Amino acid sequence: MERRCKLAPSLLEADYRFLDEQLKEMERAGADCVHIDVMDGTFVPNLSFGMKMIQSIRRSTRLEFDVHMMVQEPHRFMEWMIKAGADTLTVHYEACKDVEKTLAFIKNAGIKAGVALKPGTSLEVLSTPLLKMVDVVHLMTVEPGLEGQVFIPESLNRISEVRKRLDEVHPACDIEVDGNITPENIKSVVAAGASIIVAGKAVFTGNMVDNICRMRQLMAD
Numbered sequence: 001m002e003r004r005c006k007l008a009p010s011l012l013e014a015d016y017r018f019l020d021e022q023l024k025e026m027e028r029a030g031a032d033c034v035h036i037d038v039m040d041g042t043f044v045p046n047l048s049f050g051m052k053m054i055q056s057i058r059r060s061t062r063l064e065f066d067v068h069m070m071v072q073e074p075h076r077f078m079e080w081m082i083k084a085g086a087d088t089l090t091v092h093y094e095a096c097k098d099v100e101k102t103l104a105f106i107k108n109a110g111i112k113a114g115v116a117l118k119p120g121t122s123l124e125v126l127s128t129p130l131l132k133m134v135d136v137v138h139l140m141t142v143e144p145g146l147e148g149q150v151f152i153p154e155s156l157n158r159i160s161e162v163r164k165r166l167d168e169v170h171p172a173c174d175i176e177v178d179g180n181i182t183p184e185n186i187k188s189v190v191a192a193g194a195s196i197i198v199a200g201k202a203v204f205t206g207n208m209v210d211n212i213c214r215m216r217q218l219m220a221d
């Protein structure tokens with residue numbers, strides 16, 4: 001199946017003094033969506049953005065908001081996140097009491113639903129009914145929530161394995177990769193089957209426009 005790869009700059013690594021400007025520049029440079037990490041200090045040892053912030057920056061860009069909930073029991077916040085402007089809501093399998101119920105709630109709201117797995121979570125948790133109901137399988141390629149980690153090489157096998165399963169049961173579903181994706185490894189994650197590429201430091205370190213163009217070009221080659 002022909003699939004267009006998308007680049008999703010991760011706002012966590014932006015310069016927060018100039019968010020409005022950076023979102024507009026990101027859109028002009030050819031980013032496909034904005035990745036927004038929500039952290040609760042419990043599921044991951046850090047805090048980040050919340051609903052008010054998302055609602056406020058919604059006015060800065062037309063780019064899709066890809067919201068990654070690194071939050072314990074994320075169902076508590078689903079309604080507010082949808083109102084705030086999420087286009088995709090991704091919840092961690094490990095954080096949900098009833099992951100299928102949470103995903104069904106997202107789907108019923110008319111937006112895209114994603115399920116995320118930490119690097120150590122067995123792929124066996126991805127049952128066929130679960131794969132059929134999501135728009136995105138989000139594979140963490142570092143441990144979530146901590147900065148400065150390196151890409152886990154075993155992730156490539158996990159991407160191919162999930163792609164194979166999806167091709168059998170839900171070919172339209174995307175695989176999103178998140179954590180230390182760089183110009184050096186972007187081609188290998190795309191070749192393994194990833195189609196939504198999150199990039200933080202690789203986009204925001206140095207010249208953002210040049211970085212986005214380079215990453216997009218490497219994805220397409």
Ligand code: DX5
Nearest residue numbers: 010012144145179180200201
């Ligand atoms: C990691 C976050 C990522 C992070 C990616 O916990 O989920 O979205 O911001 O940033 P890089 O690409 O710099 O690892």
Ligand code: ZN
Nearest residue numbers: 035037068178
């Ligand atoms: Zn993320």
